[in-house]
Amino acid sequence: MNSRAIALPIGRLLILISLMMIIPAITDMFAHNADWQIFLVCAILVGGFGLLTSIACQGQGRPQNFREAILFVNTAWLVFSFAGAVPMWASELNISFTDAFFESASGLTTTGSTILTGIETLPPGILLWRALLQWIGGIGVVSLAIWLLPSLRVSGNQLFALETSETATKPYGRIAPFLFRLLFLYSYLSVSCCLLYLACGMTLFDAVVHAMTTVSTGGFSTSDASFGQFQGLSVYWVATVFMLASSVPFLYLIRSFENRRFEFDVQILLLFVLITTGAFGVLYFERFVVHDTPFHMLTLAVFNVVSVVSTTGYGANDYLQFGAPVIAIFFVLTFFGGCAGSTSGGFKMFRIAVLLSYIRVLLQRMVRPHRVIAPKYHGKRISISILEGTFVFAVLYSATFVLFAVFYLFLQMNLETALSASATALANVGPGIGDIIGPAGNFQNLPDAAKWLLAIQMILGRLEILGGLLLFTPDFWRER
Amino acid sequence: MNSRAIALPIGRLLILISLMMIIPAITDMFAHNADWQIFLVCAILVGGFGLLTSIACQGQGRPQNFREAILFVNTAWLVFSFAGAVPMWASELNISFTDAFFESASGLTTTGSTILTGIETLPPGILLWRALLQWIGGIGVVSLAIWLLPSLRVSGNQLFALETSETATKPYGRIAPFLFRLLFLYSYLSVSCCLLYLACGMTLFDAVVHAMTTVSTGGFSTSDASFGQFQGLSVYWVATVFMLASSVPFLYLIRSFENRRFEFDVQILLLFVLITTGAFGVLYFERFVVHDTPFHMLTLAVFNVVSVVSTTGYGANDYLQFGAPVIAIFFVLTFFGGCAGSTSGGFKMFRIAVLLSYIRVLLQRMVRPHRVIAPKYHGKRISISILEGTFVFAVLYSATFVLFAVFYLFLQMNLETALSASATALANVGPGIGDIIGPAGNFQNLPDAAKWLLAIQMILGRLEILGGLLLFTPDFWRER
Ligand SMILES: [K+]
Numbered sequence: 001m002n003s004r005a006i007a008l009p010i011g012r013l014l015i016l017i018s019l020m021m022i023i024p025a026i027t028d029m030f031a032h033n034a035d036w037q038i039f040l041v042c043a044i045l046v047g048g049f050g051l052l053t054s055i056a057c058q059g060q061g062r063p064q065n066f067r068e069a070i071l072f073v074n075t076a077w078l079v080f081s082f083a084g085a086v087p088m089w090a091s092e093l094n095i096s097f098t099d100a101f102f103e104s105a106s107g108l109t110t111t112g113s114t115i116l117t118g119i120e121t122l123p124p125g126i127l128l129w130r131a132l133l134q135w136i137g138g139i140g141v142v143s144l145a146i147w148l149l150p151s152l153r154v155s156g157n158q159l160f161a162l163e164t165s166e167t168a169t170k171p172y173g174r175i176a177p178f179l180f181r182l183l184f185l186y187s188y189l190s191v192s193c194c195l196l197y198l199a200c201g202m203t204l205f206d207a208v209v210h211a212m213t214t215v216s217t218g219g220f221s222t223s224d225a226s227f228g229q230f231q232g233l234s235v236y237w238v239a240t241v242f243m244l245a246s247s248v249p250f251l252y253l254i255r256s257f258e259n260r261r262f263e264f265d266v267q268i269l270l271l272f273v274l275i276t277t278g279a280f281g282v283l284y285f286e287r288f289v290v291h292d293t294p295f296h297m298l299t300l301a302v303f304n305v306v307s308v309v310s311t312t313g314y315g316a317n318d319y320l321q322f323g324a325p326v327i328a329i330f331f332v333l334t335f336f337g338g339c340a341g342s343t344s345g346g347f348k349m350f351r352i353a354v355l356l357s358y359i360r361v362l363l364q365r366m367v368r369p370h371r372v373i374a375p376k377y378h379g380k381r382i383s384i385s386i387l388e389g390t391f392v393f394a395v396l397y398s399a400t401f402v403l404f405a406v407f408y409l410f411l412q413m414n415l416e417t418a419l420s421a422s423a424t425a426l427a428n429v430g431p432g433i434g435d436i437i438g439p440a441g442n443f444q445n446l447p448d449a450a451k452w453l454l455a456i457q458m459i460l461g462r463l464e465i466l467g468g469l470l471l472f473t474p475d476f477w478r479e480r
Numbered sequence: 481m482n483s484r485a486i487a488l489p490i491g492r493l494l495i496l497i498s499l500m501m502i503i504p505a506i507t508d509m510f511a512h513n514a515d516w517q518i519f520l521v522c523a524i525l526v527g528g529f530g531l532l533t534s535i536a537c538q539g540q541g542r543p544q545n546f547r548e549a550i551l552f553v554n555t556a557w558l559v560f561s562f563a564g565a566v567p568m569w570a571s572e573l574n575i576s577f578t579d580a581f582f583e584s585a586s587g588l589t590t591t592g593s594t595i596l597t598g599i600e601t602l603p604p605g606i607l608l609w610r611a612l613l614q615w616i617g618g619i620g621v622v623s624l625a626i627w628l629l630p631s632l633r634v635s636g637n638q639l640f641a642l643e644t645s646e647t648a649t650k651p652y653g654r655i656a657p658f659l660f661r662l663l664f665l666y667s668y669l670s671v672s673c674c675l676l677y678l679a680c681g682m683t684l685f686d687a688v689v690h691a692m693t694t695v696s697t698g699g700f701s702t703s704d705a706s707f708g709q710f711q712g713l714s715v716y717w718v719a720t721v722f723m724l725a726s727s728v729p730f731l732y733l734i735r736s737f738e739n740r741r742f743e744f745d746v747q748i749l750l751l752f753v754l755i756t757t758g759a760f761g762v763l764y765f766e767r768f769v770v771h772d773t774p775f776h777m778l779t780l781a782v783f784n785v786v787s788v789v790s791t792t793g794y795g796a797n798d799y800l801q802f803g804a805p806v807i808a809i810f811f812v813l814t815f816f817g818g819c820a821g822s823t824s825g826g827f828k829m830f831r832i833a834v835l836l837s838y839i840r841v842l843l844q845r846m847v848r849p850h851r852v853i854a855p856k857y858h859g860k861r862i863s864i865s866i867l868e869g870t871f872v873f874a875v876l877y878s879a880t881f882v883l884f885a886v887f888y889l890f891l892q893m894n895l896e897t898a899l900s901a902s903a904t905a906l907a908n909v910g911p912g913i914g915d916i917i918g919p920a921g922n923f924q925n926l927p928d929a930a931k932w933l934l935a936i937q938m939i940l941g942r943l944e945i946l947g948g949l950l951l952f953t954p955d956f957w958r959e960r
């Protein structure tokens with residue numbers, strides 16, 4: 001294993017992070033907030049460290065094989081979470097390093113769980129920094145899904161017959177030209193979202209922050225009330241549309257833009273079925289509690305359901321007051337997530353499609369053992385390696401959920417909080433259910449050990465579990 | 481589909497049930513309890529109905545193909561649950577038919593959840609009848625695992641290289657000679673257990689009832705206090721040994737008896753690892769609450785853990801008072817279950833072994849793509865069909881658990897009760913956690929709809945889900 005080939009790209013990305021820190025520094029300087037010096041000093045420190053690393057490892061290339069790639073990705077998430085935590089820890093927020101790391105990891109993984117309260121009173125630099133972490137995390141997640149995860153056989157990108165299919169089948173190949181198109185689409189979505197938010201009456205600052213946390217399905221906001229701070233329904237629909245757009249495969253979006261036509265995709269269909277079912281369920285029980293116009297109630301129901309399914313985690317109102325069945329709906333929706341190759345997290349729709357097709361075929365085979373039937377996705381036969389990858393992921397996803405829930409129970413959380421915390425961190429959704437970590441609660445009140453475990457679980461969720469788990473197998477570290 | 485070939489064995493089994501009813505009739509007659517007439521009338525009615533069915537379908541043979549076998553098994557569980565419910569409904573218990581059906585299904589599936597309170601005040605006939613339902617249910621479950629489930633590729637019996645392997649690979653073949661040995665072993669275990677209970681100071685009646693509900697891993701008792709009614713620790717150890725014996729594959733027990741030597745089996749090893757880990761966990765937290773001799777505390781911890789893992793569900797004390805971590809341990813233990821081909825339910829150890837081996841191989845393959853590695857069980861390569869069956873079962877098991885938990889949440893149960901009820905019914909354990917359905921609670925307080933759903937879930941658990949699910953596929957009902 002060539003550790004310098006891993007250190008070089010880490011160093012380069014640290015320079016990127018340090019350049020990003022200039023943005024909140026300038027914002028806070030104009031807002032006459034003392035934190036601008038903190039951001040500037042952190043930018044110089046992180047940038048200097050990145051520069052030294054880059055110079056020391058000059059000419060070492062980049063990760064050359066699967067193991068180096070995995071090690072790079074794991075190191076990157078940890079190093080950037082630390083780097084992102086430093087300015088928040090040093091700032092006037094006056095929080096512990098555990099809290100700062102939790103907030104930073106929650107941002108970079110686009111989870112959006114927060115330990116901060118009174119968010120509307122915080123200086124603009126901090127709010128912008130949290131949003132920037134989510135925005136950069138979002139593009140990182142999509143790049144990861146295209147670059148590395150195909151070789152884990154868990155990303156589902158192999159299922160698309162794309163003109164760019166050579167990048168999907170050739171991992172760690174040259175994906176620079178493709179990344180450029182991806183970055184263009186991501187920026188295009190962000191700017192459109194921001195302009196529409198402005199048109200709906202948001203301030204420029206709110207529009208910029210929320211656009212960044214919408215397209216990354218991150219969910220950080222500028223107020224404890226999240227989207228509850230905004231008047232009028234149009235802003236909810238803009239958010240709904242862009243949360244949905246960020247939950248479909250970005251490769252699919254790029255192709256649709258370039259070919260100027262939308263094609264049918266099973267996982268997108270399933271996503272809409274799930275959202276429609278969920279929204280009707282919520283609406284049914286919302287009737288008994290909220291008394292408003294039908295369109296108002298529909299807006300809130302759709303917004304909240306899309307917010308959870310897209311793993312964004314904005315809140316329009318405290319939907320947990322709608323009673324046990326609605327809590328149940330949101331708890332179950334937490335696990336699903338959007339489509340493969342999007343910024344959303346969770347189990348993901350293509351896996352549901354693969355599992356449904358496979359189980360249907362196996363049931364048919366039992367009744368008709370002599371007929372040859374193969375599981376299909378989108379009319380194409382699903383390869384054994386994708387079936388294997390999907391089933392292993394399903395087992396690991398459940399096992400990780402249960403294991404961390406048990407850890408949280410051991411840390412004296414109650415059952416509801418423990419289960420919900422484990423689910424919301426693993427699926428990178430953000431808020432959970434219950435008094436403590438629900439939309440009206442705060443992760444601040446959890447013990448420090450729980451915050452570290454949650455941060456690890458968020459990163460595991462982003463590495464589709466396997467990407468992180470591999471580090472703990474003896475075979476990974478054995479040379480040859 | 482030849483419906484008469486299904487009706488004939490149903491009729492014969494109804495005659496068997498009616499003969500069983502004579503036993504509580506005689507018991508109640510000697511105890512001068514008026515219920516003896518109820519049991520006698522029910523015996524005559526059920527027996528007469530069975531006799532008429534048998535005569536009408538004379539010469540029709542038995543289920544000839546997979547679909548008839550599946551239909552027979554599903555019908556059998558439902559019909560016997562009804563037949564078992566009738567005397568309890570008509571007796572002086574004065575319960576609704578819903579409650580009687582729940583109690584009967586809970587008995588026949590060896591689940592052991594009860595809607596009765598003040599059990600120690602009930603007439604002996606009823607107590608004996610509940611135990612008989614569990615005892616006959618236990619032998620039914622083992623027969624099913626050997627006869628039908630291999631063709632569902634979910635039973636795990638294909639994994640044993642047995643002298644009787646032709647019966648495991650040839651479903652619905654002649655298994656009569658094998659069933660005779662099985663019945664002998666089952667009776668031998670029951671009688672030994674009964675004699676040892678007597679030696680530990682139980683009354684004859686208590687010993688008979690508890691022997692029947694121990695070897696069937698059923699868990700019905702003769703008192704609300706369950707095993708808490710007994711003095712001395714020896715009785716706990718007898719129960720522990722026989723619950724364990726009933727959780728290992730009966731084919732393995734038979735072979736060990738006949739060859740007079742025990743062989744190593746991965747799933748039995750895993751079972752002991754799980755129990756040891758669980759018992760140490762419980763003991764660790766028990767220390768803070770219970771103050772007794774170490775041996776006394778060890779006895780209670782081991783007994784309670786074995787009771788849940790073997791899916792028996794006896795209670796020694798209210799272990800839920802030991803705090804949140806202990807509740808967590810018991811909640812998680814609920815899902816596991818014992819070994820394949822035993823009377824225990826749940827996910828089962830051989831599946832854990834298969835999944836662990838498979839995931840290990842897949843991780844190795846990712847790191848070393850060019851090496852050929854195959855998942856193994858007990859040193860033998862696991863076939864693709866068993867891998868498929870195991871993964872499908874894992875997904876269906878999780879999905880069924882979640883789906884029914886959502887139903888219970890919709891019926892206004894709280895999260896803890898809903899999750900625990902779904903797990904305990906699916907795994908056929910019996911008691912759950914929380915105030916309502918925990919060891920100190922009672923299923924009586926649940927709404928009627930929940931009782932029917934729980935009964936269905938218990939039967940689904942016994943049919944390894946797939947056996948019941950097949951009925952709901954269109955392909956199953958399509959001729960040719
Ligand atoms: K999120």
Ligand SMILES: [K+]
Pocket residue numbers: 590591592697698699791792793908909910
């Ligand atoms: K049981």
